[in-house]
Each structure stands twice: as C-alpha cells, then as structure tokens.
Amino acid sequence: MKKPLLRRDFLRATAIAGGGMLVACKWDSDSSSDTPAPRGTAADNTPPTADPNAERWTPNAFIRISADNFVTVIVGAAEIGQGTMTAIPMIVAEELDADWQRVSWEQSPASAITYGNPFWQGEGGLGDLDQAGLQITAASTTVRGYYTSQRRAGAAVRQMLLEAASDQLGVSVDSLTTRESFVIHEASGTRLSYGSLAAAAAEKSPPSAPALKSPGEFRLIGQSKQRLDAREKTDGSLAYGFDFEIPDMVTVMVIRAPRFGAILQSSDDSAAWDVEGYLGSHRVPSGLAVVGTDFWSAEQARKQIKTEWLMGSGEGLSTADLRDQFDTRNSLPGLPVRNDGLGVLSSLNGEITADYHFPYLAHAPMEPLNVTIDYRGSECDIWCGSQWPDMDALVAATVLGLPVTAVNFHNLLSGGGFGRRACLGFDYIQEAAHVARAVNRPLKVVWTREDDIRGGYYRPYTACRLSASLAGGAIDSWSHRVASQTLLISPLVEVATGLVTEEVQTSQGAKEMPYAILNVYVDTHSVINGVPTLWVRSVANATNVYAVETFFDHLAKQAGQHPLTLRRELLTEKPRHLAVLNAVAEMANWTPQTQDNLYRGVALFASYESLIAQLVEAEVVEQNNGTHKVAIRKIYSAVDCGTAVNPDLVEAQIESGIVFALSSALFGEIELEEGVVKQSNFHDYPVLRMYQTPAIETRILPSDHSPGGVGELGVPCVAPALANAIYAATGELYTSLPLNNNPSLVFE
Amino acid sequence: MTTPAPRETFALSVNGRVEQTDVSPDKPLLWVLRDELDLKGSKYGCGRALCGACTVHVDGQPTRACVTPVKAVAGKSVTTIEALSETELGARVQRAWTSLNVPQCGYCQSGQIMAVVALLKAIPAPTDPQIDEALSGNICRCGMYPRIRKAVHELAAGGFA
Numbered sequence: 001m002k003k004p005l006l007r008r009d010f011l012r013a014t015a016i017a018g019g020g021m022l023v024a025c026k027w028d029s030d031s032s033s034d035t036p037a038p039r040g041t042a043a044d045n046t047p048p049t050a051d052p053n054a055e056r057w058t059p060n061a062f063i064r065i066s067a068d069n070f071v072t073v074i075v076g077a078a079e080i081g082q083g084t085m086t087a088i089p090m091i092v093a094e095e096l097d098a099d100w101q102r103v104s105w106e107q108s109p110a111s112a113i114t115y116g117n118p119f120w121q122g123e124g125g126l127g128d129l130d131q132a133g134l135q136i137t138a139a140s141t142t143v144r145g146y147y148t149s150q151r152r153a154g155a156a157v158r159q160m161l162l163e164a165a166s167d168q169l170g171v172s173v174d175s176l177t178t179r180e181s182f183v184i185h186e187a188s189g190t191r192l193s194y195g196s197l198a199a200a201a202a203e204k205s206p207p208s209a210p211a212l213k214s215p216g217e218f219r220l221i222g223q224s225k226q227r228l229d230a231r232e233k234t235d236g237s238l239a240y241g242f243d244f245e246i247p248d249m250v251t252v253m254v255i256r257a258p259r260f261g262a263i264l265q266s267s268d269d270s271a272a273w274d275v276e277g278y279l280g281s282h283r284v285p286s287g288l289a290v291v292g293t294d295f296w297s298a299e300q301a302r303k304q305i306k307t308e309w310l311m312g313s314g315e316g317l318s319t320a321d322l323r324d325q326f327d328t329r330n331s332l333p334g335l336p337v338r339n340d341g342l343g344v345l346s347s348l349n350g351e352i353t354a355d356y357h358f359p360y361l362a363h364a365p366m367e368p369l370n371v372t373i374d375y376r377g378s379e380c381d382i383w384c385g386s387q388w389p390d391m392d393a394l395v396a397a398t399v400l401g402l403p404v405t406a407v408n409f410h411n412l413l414s415g416g417g418f419g420r421r422a423c424l425g426f427d428y429i430q431e432a433a434h435v436a437r438a439v440n441r442p443l444k445v446v447w448t449r450e451d452d453i454r455g456g457y458y459r460p461y462t463a464c465r466l467s468a469s470l471a472g473g474a475i476d477s478w479s480h481r482v483a484s485q486t487l488l489i490s491p492l493v494e495v496a497t498g499l500v501t502e503e504v505q506t507s508q509g510a511k512e513m514p515y516a517i518l519n520v521y522v523d524t525h526s527v528i529n530g531v532p533t534l535w536v537r538s539v540a541n542a543t544n545v546y547a548v549e550t551f552f553d554h555l556a557k558q559a560g561q562h563p564l565t566l567r568r569e570l571l572t573e574k575p576r577h578l579a580v581l582n583a584v585a586e587m588a589n590w591t592p593q594t595q596d597n598l599y600r601g602v603a604l605f606a607s608y609e610s611l612i613a614q615l616v617e618a619e620v621v622e623q624n625n626g627t628h629k630v631a632i633r634k635i636y637s638a639v640d641c642g643t644a645v646n647p648d649l650v651e652a653q654i655e656s657g658i659v660f661a662l663s664s665a666l667f668g669e670i671e672l673e674e675g676v677v678k679q680s681n682f683h684d685y686p687v688l689r690m691y692q693t694p695a696i697e698t699r700i701l702p703s704d705h706s707p708g709g710v711g712e713l714g715v716p717c718v719a720p721a722l723a724n725a726i727y728a729a730t731g732e733l734y735t736s737l738p739l740n741n742n743p744s745l746v747f748e
Numbered sequence: 749m750t751t752p753a754p755r756e757t758f759a760l761s762v763n764g765r766v767e768q769t770d771v772s773p774d775k776p777l778l779w780v781l782r783d784e785l786d787l788k789g790s791k792y793g794c795g796r797a798l799c800g801a802c803t804v805h806v807d808g809q810p811t812r813a814c815v816t817p818v819k820a821v822a823g824k825s826v827t828t829i830e831a832l833s834e835t836e837l838g839a840r841v842q843r844a845w846t847s848l849n850v851p852q853c854g855y856c857q858s859g860q861i862m863a864v865v866a867l868l869k870a871i872p873a874p875t876d877p878q879i880d881e882a883l884s885g886n887i888c889r890c891g892m893y894p895r896i897r898k899a900v901h902e903l904a905a906g907g908f909a
Binding site for chain 2: 226229271
C-alpha cells in the first residue's frame, strides 16, 4: 500500500451538500456519519446552520463553510479550561477574514495523523507518524504549536474564495478584498458571501504557500474576545463526561488497591446485595469493579464490599522517609545536564548550600475522572475528557484487542486537567477498557473525589541540592542537583517520546537557570519507587524554579546586594528577561530604595517560548511567640508571551496559574504512611478558596514575536516570590513546601 | 455500615414543577436531580459539601445537594441552574459570567452562580468580606475567584441589566 503523504500543508477542499465547502487534509480517509452537536458562536451560541446536509461530518476536516455563511473550525487540541475552543478559531478566522459572529467550533476526532499538534512533529519516535505530531494537549503547546498551520489553512481558504469570486464576477483577484466572511468588489460594490462561494471555491486548488497577514493587519488576533464556550458553561447545559449518558448505561466504581501495586486476593459482596441497584462486581487488573444502576447505588454497594489484598513485597513507603533517601541520592553525582566554565569542579565545594524538598501533589481537577464506554465486541465507542485522545484510543484498542480504527474516541470538554488527563500510565482508560470487557454492557466508570486524591499519578516527590560560592560580592559558582522520581514509567511513553537519556521532566527549570554566572553545573537523579507519578501543571519548573529563585535571594543577601539589583546585573545579556523584571517592579512601584510596611519578593522564569516575572507583596508581622503572621496582599505579573492571541484569556491563564500555585505553595501535599495515602478530599487536601485569594494584577508586554505558551507560565514563580517576600522580613530560607508546614509561619 | 432505606414516593417541587419520584429517602438530592430528573447542571465534585459544585437553592437558600437527603426537601421548593435564566437576576449573573470570561473549565460554575445569586438576593451590594463569607465554600480549581469577585461587584452596581 502506498504511504500517505503526511504533509499538513497539502489541503484538500470538498464541496458539501447544501452548497458549502470543507477543507481537509490531502490524505482523505473514510468518512463516518457521526454528526456532532453544533456549538456556540460569538453571536450568542446560535446553531451554526439550519441545514442538516451542511452538517455532514468528515473526520479529517479542519474548516467547514456552510451555505448560510457560518464557519466551523474543527479543533484538534483539547479544551480543559484554557480557552482552546476560542483561541484556535480566532487564529483561523483571522487569516480567513471571517465574521467572528458567525464562527463556531467542534472538537476533532482522535487522530494524531490529522489533528496532531505540529509542535510535536519529530517527537513521536513512531516513524512516519512523526510528521503528524502527537495529539496531546500538554506543555503549553496548543496555540504556539497550531499557530502557523491554522493561519495557513485560513489563508489558503481565503485565497480559494477570492479565486471563485474572480471567476464569478469576471474580474481579477487583485481587484477583490475580503471582510467579515464576504468577498468584496469595491469598484462595483458587489459583495459575495463566503457561503455562496464555498461550493465553487472547493473546486480550486489550495495554494501551498498562501500569503499571511502582517501583525499590523490583524483584526482578531490581539483582541480580547469572549469565550465561545462561555454560554454553555454558565447555564448548566454543557455535558461533561460525568454528565454524558448512553442508552442502557450502568455505572461502575472500582475498589482499587489500598497500597499502590497491591493485588486483589478475595472479595465478599454479600452485604452489597441489600443495596437496591447493585448489579454485581467483577475482578479487573486494578481491583474490583462494582456495578450499579447509577452513581449512588454503585457508591452504596461499594461501601458494603469487603476486600483482601496481597501487599506484595514490603509494607509500602512512607513519605516521611523520603527526605533522607533523596538527600542521600543528592550527595552522589547525577547525570550532568549543564556544565559551564569550571562548573563541575566548583559544584563540589560551594560554600553556601541548601537542600530543598517538595511533596507529592495531586491534580484534583474539579471534574473527577470518568470514562463512558460502549464495547460491542468488534468495535467500541468511548466518551471521555482527555488531553491525549489519540493515545487513549490506542491504549483502549490494545486492551480490547481491537484495531485502533475500531475505537471511536469522542473527546469531551474537561472539567479541568492540569496534566491528569494526559496520563503516561493510561490508568483510567486501561481500567475502563478492562471493565468494559468484564461487564460487557454500556457503562461509565466514575471516580469519586476520594478515588481521585488517592489514585496516584502525583507530581513526583523531589529534592534539590543547591550550592554556590561568592567571590568579591559576586556569585562565582552555582550548582543545582535534582533528585526526582522518574515520570517515564511506561514503556509506551519511551516509544512515543523517544526520551532515553536526560529526563527533561526532571531537569527543566534547573538547567535553564538564566543568570550570568561563570561556573554553572546542573545534574539530575531519576529515582524509581512504587508511587505512580505524572506531570502536574508546569511539571519540574514548579520545584526547580522555586529552588533557583529563593536560593538566588539568599545569595544576594550574603553578597550584600538587593535582589532586584543583582538580578538586573546578571540579566544584562537577556533583554526579554530584563524587560519582564523591570515591568513587574514598575507595576508594584518597587525599587531598591522602597521603605514601607510591605515586604516584596520577585521571581522570574522563561519557558514555553514565554517569559514571566511575578512579584508578591505581603505584610509580615512578628508575633509575641516568635512566629510570623503573613498576609499576602497582591501578586503582580509581567508577561511576555509573544503575540497574545486573546489577551483576556492570557490574563485568565495567569490568574489561574497564580491560584493553582498558591494552593500548592501554602498547603498542597500528598503524604503516604506505610504505603497508604493519608489525604482523601478537600478537607485534608485543601485548595485555595475565595477568602485566601489576594488581589492580582497582570500586564502583558506588547510583542510581535510568535505566540508562546501561557497555560503553565503563571505557576512556577508564585511560590518563590512569596518565599522571597517572607525572606525579606525574616531572613529565613524556606526550603520545603508547603509553607504552611513551617511552624514559624502563620498565613492569614 | 447500613444500607439505604427502601423506596418511598416523594413529590418534589423542582424549578416550579412538581415531580413525583420513587426513591430511597436517604438518596442525596444531587443524585435525584441528576439521575432521576435528568437535571445534570448541578455537579458532583466532592460528595461531602466541601466544594460547592452541587449548590442548588432550597426555598431560596444555597444548599449542598450532595449531602442533602431527598427526604429533607419534601414539601420545599428546589431551584437548579437549569431554571436560573428565568429570573432577571439569574439572567444578569449569567450575562456577567459570559461577558467577563469567568468560566475556564466551567465545571464549578453552576455552583458558583447559584451561590452568587443567593448572595445578591440576600445582600444586593455585598462588601469584600461578605463575598468571602458567602463564596468561600465554592472551590474553583481554575482559580477564577478574582473574576467572580469582580462580576459580583459589577452586578451590585447594576451591571449586565
């Protein structure tokens, strides 16, 4: 069989019934008759079209223009709250010159070949599929990854519409312009809607290199548009996975191992039969699947079932023991990932050293995990909010013994993700497939909050050892050693990512330490233990940047320098870093001379092709008993994310990152005692609430750079900026998170 | 651990309609709304009245449906997010939410909005401490608290009419 051409730029246009057009990839595949529900537009969520024929769904489409002049953008990335379903349509509509009031969105099917994020091209380790990229929504890559390809698609279709109008009017393309979904011939005053031209435009060959607008010509990009999914997220009408139902569906809860890795030995469900709606239980690899007619019956039945487990080797680990274990690892050399100047030598004899410790963290998205699955022997439909739908579909197919083409994966909007819905262990999707095989009827596997908090796949426990020497008031050497649990627990992932040596998920944020220091050394240890771990929003940046930025303030103090002054001195060669630093200081009106009753701390970092500096203002008052009472008053952020496609949604992401980061900085911690997870719900795994949220001010610096990522950008600097503000008051270096564990600090 | 009491028939007033349900009196209102009456706008987030995603109004009072047994609302009037746009205040709150891009993932927002409507009914122009008091029981993991606060203040000032 001839291999398909996997070049995204080869578009193909098709006329569709009812007079519209559809722009798809060159490599067409079989279409199905699955028609998704029409979604919202800016014009108050009017259904995009009344013509059912114009709604025909083709699995590899990117853009559909219907005869009644609605544009639908089919989005490959997942919506987990970050605004994908608004930003991607804006990018397409910009180059298409579409009327934003008549633009809508649809979630694409699961297919890396067609809808994979171009950011990951060449990262897949899967031969030809490399050219497609992975269909994963992670690492703040959605806008920056799809930006160019989506602009090209919009521009190509616009060119085809112009050519169709040129034919129809018998005038040259040069005499035509476009505006808000119309082709306009100014000389004659003629206006032709895109919808009326779409069928003819579909006969044109898509240009391979259509001209793109210059930033000065943008009408949508750079505008703070309202979210296209806002309405259905305020009237209760959006069906998340938890709400999704299929006919004759039963509900399943799983009794999972009380300690990670334990194996179910026996179970007794005799008492469960007294619960109305209990339908039986089935052994699956992850435990015992308890089937009920609905959530409540399954939950009540599960409480009545007794289970015995084989604990395997040992009694399981206690997080209290990890501190010493990880410190021991950090007294040995690791895998070097950066060595500037005489870094490797100086690392051995830094005169100032600090050991940092960071706990396990759970993602705790508001919508607990769930998978709806209809397995019919030879094929299967799955409905699930996923950040990695193509791999989830593949894993489900593998468990079910089906070709991946027999698994129809319907990705749903998620009630939060933060990484949990791009699970490297594919735990929830594998489990659901096993349950479907065992139960053999349409079902939904639901997780309670307790299942979620105790279910593992935590941000890894991490320890950092930082060491530095000063010479003549300057930082002469800097070393940073990281010991963190490896994320690469699944062989599938090693295949998928091709990562074999340096674990970026461990080194990121340490390796990129931005300050101009002559001798720098960074090395890492990958620790393996039985606790399943996963990336959590901003991954190792959250821990490494905390260590870098708080240690920096500590060194500045030893060197007799103001933290702002020393940062500026060591960033003179990095104008974009310097610009965010200066901007945030200006926003907070903070200079080295500032004298008032507030304490301030700053931190900065760059990743995802973006930069951020964040500044925390706090009141810190010493109490009679020697403790310090801390009231966080305000958090400022200065952001350089290149082109901000939708500035208000960028700000929303930064606000979101700050609240997420404060939750973990103040009290986020998962502990294990002899293998058993101690926390279970929001009472003992608290997250930030309204009364604990300080004032927030964000400034986006103007930039013509291409877009950078912002979904994780607001997270890593918050905790170090806060710790630095407290350090300014107390002179104490806070080397462990969460800060609430520190008996000398009391947070208001 | 005891099993739930057997079924009884309840006449529930939900969103202005009387609904006959035949359920265990112990069954939480949340699951009666979602699974018996197919009103899925009220969300499950914690099951222990810790997050507020299930907030509905019972006789106008914000109530955590996940821990409220259905027998406790017999004879009372229940309002859910689905009926909110029928009131002027509810519609204004929803307009504020879309205009200010308050939702991100959106999963908590039914509960947030029900809590805000109850607050504004009780205190038409709440202070920041009153907002903290009324809304700190509702978790937004996406962290949209500053926008919710801003929306409440703008609504109190007569916005989004």
